[in-house]
Amino acid sequence: MYQFKFQKAKSVAEAFAGLGKDGDAKLLAGGQSLIAAMKLRLSQPSALIDLGDIAELRHIKVETGTVTIGAMTTHATVAASAEVKKALPALAMLAGSIGDRQVRNQGTIGGSIANNDPAADYPAACLGLGATISTNKRKISADAFFKGMYETALDAGEIIISVSFAIPKRAAYVKFKNPASRFAIVGVLVADFGSSARVAVTGAGPGVFRIAEMEKALAAKFAPESVANIKVPAEGLNSDLHAQADYRAHLITVLAQRAVAAALT
Amino acid sequence: MSVKVSMNVNGKAVSAEVPERTLLVSFLRETLNMTGTHVGCDTAQCGACTIHLNGRAIKSCNILAMQAEGGNVTTIEGLANADGTLHPMQEAFRQNHGLQCGFCTPGMVMSAVDLVKNTPKPTEEQIRELMDGNICRCTGYHNIVKAIAAGATSMAANP
Ligand SMILES: Cc1cc2nc3c(=O)[nH]c(=O)nc-3n(C[C@H](O)[C@H](O)[C@H](O)COP(=O)(O)OP(=O)(O)OC[C@H]3O[C@@H](n4cnc5c(N)ncnc54)[C@H](O)[C@@H]3O)c2cc1C
Ligand code: FES
Ligand code: FES
Numbered sequence: 001m002y003q004f005k006f007q008k009a010k011s012v013a014e015a016f017a018g019l020g021k022d023g024d025a026k027l028l029a030g031g032q033s034l035i036a037a038m039k040l041r042l043s044q045p046s047a048l049i050d051l052g053d054i055a056e057l058r059h060i061k062v063e064t065g066t067v068t069i070g071a072m073t074t075h076a077t078v079a080a081s082a083e084v085k086k087a088l089p090a091l092a093m094l095a096g097s098i099g100d101r102q103v104r105n106q107g108t109i110g111g112s113i114a115n116n117d118p119a120a121d122y123p124a125a126c127l128g129l130g131a132t133i134s135t136n137k138r139k140i141s142a143d144a145f146f147k148g149m150y151e152t153a154l155d156a157g158e159i160i161i162s163v164s165f166a167i168p169k170r171a172a173y174v175k176f177k178n179p180a181s182r183f184a185i186v187g188v189l190v191a192d193f194g195s196s197a198r199v200a201v202t203g204a205g206p207g208v209f210r211i212a213e214m215e216k217a218l219a220a221k222f223a224p225e226s227v228a229n230i231k232v233p234a235e236g237l238n239s240d241l242h243a244q245a246d247y248r249a250h251l252i253t254v255l256a257q258r259a260v261a262a263a264l265t
Numbered sequence: 266m267s268v269k270v271s272m273n274v275n276g277k278a279v280s281a282e283v284p285e286r287t288l289l290v291s292f293l294r295e296t297l298n299m300t301g302t303h304v305g306c307d308t309a310q311c312g313a314c315t316i317h318l319n320g321r322a323i324k325s326c327n328i329l330a331m332q333a334e335g336g337n338v339t340t341i342e343g344l345a346n347a348d349g350t351l352h353p354m355q356e357a358f359r360q361n362h363g364l365q366c367g368f369c370t371p372g373m374v375m376s377a378v379d380l381v382k383n384t385p386k387p388t389e390e391q392i393r394e395l396m397d398g399n400i401c402r403c404t405g406y407h408n409i410v411k412a413i414a415a416g417a418t419s420m421a422a423n424p
Contacts, residue, residue, distance in 0.1 A: 006268055006285040006331050031328045035288075036309055048285075052332055076321070080383075100398025102312060102376065105321040106328060180310070182397070 001038045005047035011054060012136055012159055018049040019157045025049055027159060029072060029111030032103050057110070057161065062087045065167055071110025071160040079104060090171035090189065090263070094125050097175055099182050110160040113145070116152050116207065118238070119183035123208040124173065128189030128200030129165040136161060148207040168193045170222075172262035174255045175203075178242055185243050188255040190214075190263055192222045199227075199256060204237050204248040214256055222264070224257040270330045274299070275343030283330060290314045292330035293340060301341040301371050305400070312399030315372035315379075316340050322379035324398070341371035344378070353423055354378050354416035363412030365403035373399050373409055381417045389414065 005022070009015035019025050024046035028034060037043040051057060057072035062083045069078060078084055079096030098104055098112075098121050112122040113133065126133070126142040133140045136159045145153050154160070168191040175187035184203030191198045197218035199211045217226040232252045237245040270287075271280035274297065281296050293299045293316070302325060305313030309327040316325045317339040344352040351359065354374050364370045376399050384391055392413050393406070401409060 001286045003266060003284065003286055005266065006329070008331070008334065028329075028332070031332060032309065035327050035329065038286075039307070048329075050332060100312070101380065101395055102315055102322050102324045102398045103309065106323045 001035075002041065002044045004038075004045055006050065007047065008050045008053050012056070012161065015049050015051060015054070015159055016136055016157060018047070019159075022047045027051055027114075029108040029114075030074065030106040031111075032099070032107040033111060033115045033117065051110075051159075059162075060084060066164045067091065067167060068162050068164040069109050070162050072108050075099070075104035075107050075109070075112075076101070078109065088129070088165060088167055088171070090173050090191075091125055091129070091165060094121050094173040094175075094189070097121060097173070097177075097182070109163055113163065114152060114154060114160055116146055116150050117183070118149050118205065118207055119178070119185070119187075119203040121173070121175065121184060121187055121202060124184075124187050124189040124200045124202040125165065126163060126200075127208050127210060128173075128191050128198045129168065129171065130191075130193075130198060131166070132164045134161045134164065135159055143210075146208050151207075166193070168198075170263040172259045174259040174262060176251055176255060186248050186251040186255055188252060188259045190218065190256060190259040192218065192263060195219065197222060201232075201252055204232075204252055206236075206238070211252070211256075218260065222260065224260045224264075227253065227256045227260060230256075268331060270334050272330075272333050272336050272338055274338045275340060285329070285331065287330045288326055289316070289318075289328050289330045289333050289338075290325035292333075293325060293338075296330075299340055299342055303368055303371055305368065305372070310400065311369070311372070312376055313369050313372040315375040315399065317375060317379060320382075322376050339375075341375055344374065352378070353419035354381070354413070357416030357419060358409075358412045361408050361412035361415055363404065363409045369399060369401040369403075373401065377413045377416060378420075380413065381420050385417065385421060387414070387417055 026045035028048040028050045057070045059070040061068040075095045075098045084092045131142040171191035173189040175184045187202045189200045199214040202208045214227045232249045234245040234249040239245045303313040305311035314326040
């Protein structure tokens with residue numbers, strides 16, 4: 001790891017000021033992606049601004065129609081939250097499927113979506129549940145937030161404060177895990193909003209994406225057979241040592257059916 | 266460049282001047298000379314470096330010492346009683362032959378104690394699923410799973 005300066009921010013304003021002072025400064029949340037990348041010298045920030053002491057970034061709020069989660073809330077906290085399990089069980093389950101217990105105890109939702117790993121789970125939840133990402137500057141819809149591999153709409157100096165998920169009638173997330181890392185080889189989140197439906201896929205492509213044809217079919221009838229014959233083209237999907245693009249394409253249709261079935265039970 | 270880092274380790278206040286980039290596991294092993302916490306992979310995969318930070322099991326190779334600043338850390342050295350009698354989970358690993366070379370053991374035990382705290386009566390399936398952050402190259406896991414089930418029972422009996 002290269003050397004860097006270190007600052008603990010006491011507030012979002014202090015973190016913002018710290019970012020402004022140093023062009024190559026980066027925010028530090030749980031460190032579960034960033035520290036790993038810095039150890040490999042894939043990332044070389046000149047300074048780290050630790051958000052760990054900002055209590056206002058750790059919260060869960062359930063209101064009519066939305067579940068809002070503070071950026072520094074850990075995956076383990078979301079997975080164990082009685083409120084989230086009741087209002088949006090698919091989200092609690094998704095959080096509980098990330099990595100392993102030790103990673104879930106340290107990794108945060110803000111870090112996960114800012115990082116936008118193409119195989120990460122939370123981006124599927126954001127896109128599939130029509131989330132709104134609130135930053136220190138503005139509100140960004142999930143549809144506009146994720147920009148492909150490791151890229152987001154966040155500007156320099158922009159800090160995620162919280163993420164608000166719309167509560168659907170029903171939803172489920174099914175992930176075909178890489179058995180070593182537990183990241184998604186393919187993960188599909190489906191959500192039934194009554195007159196509309198959302199289908200978000202992670203792990204399969206360079207970034208999380210929706211499948212309009214499946215959404216239309218599910219809006220007409222929310223049942224596994226509605227998506228059974230909708231094939232996704234392999235073109236543009238990832239091929240690596242874990243799975244070829246055509247296999248990932250096949251998995252999307254299979255997992256979409258399983259997710260709809262799971263949402264209905 | 267360096268920073269002053271202070272925390273509580275196994276009930277004792279410690280503090281030292283270290284480079285900013287010092288990992289928590291390096292702080293424990295190299296600054297405090299507490300080598301009970303092991304480094305197996307150094308890439309957050311194997312769990313050998315598992316410790317408790319503020320009551321939660323984490324991998325100490327994947328966070329900075331400064332992230333634990335002001336916190337409470339428990340390592341494998343802090344688990345046994347002052348008179349040397351083992352923690353019920355350590356005793357269960359001993360009784361059930363839950364280790365061979367012992368390299369993964371500190372992490373296994375620390376992770377298992379946290380597992381039982383959050384899931385007091387784990388089934389075999391839950392133990393296998395929830396211990397997926399800890400890798401052992403020797404045992405084939407059967408005796409580790411048995412040890413954790415036995416440890417859970419005796420932790421419940423000796424709260
Ligand atoms: C062994 C292992 C297995 C894993 N398995 C999975 C898995 O199965 N699924 C999965 O989805 N993830 C997985 N992860 C990644 C994990 O979920 C990370 O916790 C997450 O990707 C990053 O969150 P963090 O809080 O650790 O962020 P950090 O690593 O601290 O930060 C990540 C990035 O986000 C930026 N950032 C952090 N907070 C903010 C904020 N509030 N505003 C703006 N930018 C911010 C940082 O500057 C940095 O660039 C795994 C990680 C490990 C080590
Ligand atoms: S040494 Fe930390 S997880 Fe392997
Ligand atoms: S006992 Fe040797 S690695 Fe587990």
